[in-house]
Amino acid sequence: MRRHRVEAETHLSLRRVVLVGSIWITSLTVMLAMALLMQDPVPWLSVRLNLVAAGVSFGAVLLGWRRHWRLASNVLVWGTWTAAVTVVAATGGVQSGSVLAFPALLVMCAWVLGVRTTLVMLVLSVLTMAGFWVAGREGVDWIGQRETSPVFSMLYFVGMLGLTGTVTLMARRSLIRRAQELQDTLGALEQHQDDLRKFYRAVEQNPESIVITDVHQNIVYVNEAFLQRTGFARNEVLGQPTHRYSTMGLDAPAWEEALHQLGRGALWRGQMTNRTRQGEDLPEAVLVAPIRASDGSIVNYVELKQDLSERMRAERQIHALAHFDALTGLPNRLSLTQRLRALAREFREGGKGGEPRHGLLLLDMDRFTAFNDVRGTVRGDALLGALALRLADALPDGVLLARMGADEFAVLLEKAGHEAAEVDQHMRALAQVLQDALERPLWLEETGEEVQASCSIGAASFAASRTDSGGHDVLRRAGVALHQAKQAGLGQVVIFQPDMAEAVGKRFRIEKDLRRGIPAGELQPYLQSQVDRMGRCVGAEVLVRWNHPRLGMVEPGDFIAVAEESDLIVQLGDWMLEQACRMLVRPEFVQHGWRLSVNVSWRQFRQPDVVNKLKRILATTGADPRRLTLEVTESVVMRDVDEARERMTELQLLGVEMGLDDFGTGYSSLAYLQRLPFRELKIDKSFVQDCHASPGNAAMVEAILLMARRLHLRVVAEGVETEEQAGTLRAWNQDVLFQGYHYGRPLPAAEWVDLQVGAAGV
Incomplete structure (x- = not known):
């Protein structure tokens, strides 16, 4: 664009010089002719020559007006030069004053016709003057040679001098403008070069590969990223066809299609797997765009290439995280559900004949939660990994093993038969294979130990x-x-039967009604007495019964288990604490000093605000916390002994006492009995009821009572149903307290109070 502007400026200057020179010469020659006409006698030859020169210059003006500037320049310069030669010849040769025309014409020629024409004119002028000089030496008598008038001479001198000066000034002005234009052009060129350097650095340092080819698809440039990514050297690829080094991932049809699209000047984009110099796959997304010249023609192509290796690796990772378990490497729940969908789709699309039936087994590790709490999550994870390996080794080929979450696994047995009974038989056989595989202990590589495990199925x-x-x-x-298998005991296998769905529906309805019934006041507190060796009542355990508006009295075993499996056990536990504290402030309880024991579930015990809740209840009711015992089972404290000690200490600071319920049925660790602030120990009824008949149970109960006496713990024997059981316990420990049907069944709180008050004779 700048070059065009310079050329336009040059043409404009040329036109100006031609126009000014033509007008100047026309005016000058006319005035000279008029000056000659004033002489006496009139030199008609000179007049005619000046008029001819005026006509020539005027003709140049007319040609310029018709936009024939190059022809006008030649007519003006050479016509005027010819007229000047004739005038000089007619007016005395080298002694003629008209020789001043030659310098002016040379200056004008140099400006409007260029160097080469000027040199020609200079040579011709020199030769002409030399000829005039030689002719003068030979005594040639010039035609019309005579003295010119002073007016003519002055006018001619001033005119030639003015023409030379004007042309020179115009030339200087034009040169200044052109110099400025050149300086601007150089500045723009430097800016373009700077931009080009920046562009080159940007391209060269671009982290993605960039390849430039010519119109024949031969490589003319590659950036550093291409060399580093592919391993090729620059001299290996320059001048080579791009499909050998840069786009070798395209097969022949795709390459032809790409060439056709590029030939139409369109962009081409796609994905391909190229290869490095070492032969490794290099997945890339490629965009090829044409580079056009100023006239719109395609001169190059640029390939912009994005490495997809990281993205594809990330996609594989995401797919693995979404479809496989990170701990065991097994397919996860999502993979299993997708396979179940695929089974239905496969049958719809190509199933013929009777539809096959499949089997699904769910496995849950027995007592894994307790193991995880006691041994820690590191060993728990190691145990899950070892279990997954053992199960995978035991399963036949074609059977899908998936981890559903936590300690639950799934086994999909495809096309196991066409009848439900046949599939049930195969599933039971497969379950037995898995149970047999778990008879051998699992080896935990991370910790170097063996663990015996079992699964419910x-x-x-x-x-x-x-x-x-x-x-x-x-x-x-x-x-x-x-769920039925886990309720039946450890290592059990249960095949689903239709009537089980009704049991599940019943549990769902119980949970729904219980969620409504607790705030609706449908629950009632029951009390079961705790007596000393003399049979005197010293307190009671707070129990709960549910008087359902439609079902009547619901057995505790039906709704307590449901509450424990949901968050309702926390709400139920808070309700029982509040009922116990309200009873403790009744006059009968205060007068007789009766204590109350309330069982606290592990969910309720682990609530962050359990201490604050009890504190508010005590403050609201005004109950004496010293007559309140909170019973927790071994499983509660074994989950986190340090946390349990901290929580129990906070509760103890409120004044309440802590009791250990169902002692002997779990780990029964003496270590945590010493570490935790227990004040009461309750022996489980399974030991109490056989203590008089089973030597083993008798020894166990006797040891517990002796240990409790040494640790200064109050002991409550639960489940005492006969005097024989009570007598045996009394013989071992006179301070033991008794609770069981032998001393009274659980009664509604009001009935229990009336009964105890009547028995006391008050």
């Missing part, structure tokens, strides 16, 4: 087309069977 058969799209129905049925 629930199974259900299904036809893929008859279950929901995500397999949630069969998972639910297998889960119901698993």
